[in-house]
Amino acid sequence: MLSLNPTAAYDLETCIRNALTAGELTPDAQQHIHQLTAGDGLSRRDQALLALLEDAIADGCVQASSSPTSA
Numbered sequence: 001m002l003s004l005n006p007t008a009a010y011d012l013e014t015c016i017r018n019a020l021t022a023g024e025l026t027p028d029a030q031q032h033i034h035q036l037t038a039g040d041g042l043s044r045r046d047q048a049l050l051a052l053l054e055d056a057i058a059d060g061c062v063q064a065s066s067s068p069t070s071a
Contacts, residue, residue: 011032011036011051012033012036012037014051015029015032015036016032016049016050016052019056019062020052020053020061020062022038023062023063024063024064025053025062025063027065027066030064033053035052
């Protein structure tokens with residue numbers, strides 16, 4: 001089974017924690033999460049993190065923003 005390296009897993013957790021804390025998932029974070037999770041090699045922990053984010057979005061606790069972030 002293919003597994004993400006520890007740095008990628010940390011990045012995934014960090015992106016999800018930031019989204020949960022801010023209540024918003026930016027397009028940049030969405031893209032980064034998509035890149036980190038592309039493929040079939042997610043660990044159970046990574047799958048659980050994604051499920052947590054998906055639940056938070058479904059419950060309205062996290063808003064997935066569709067506009068690009070402004071500098």
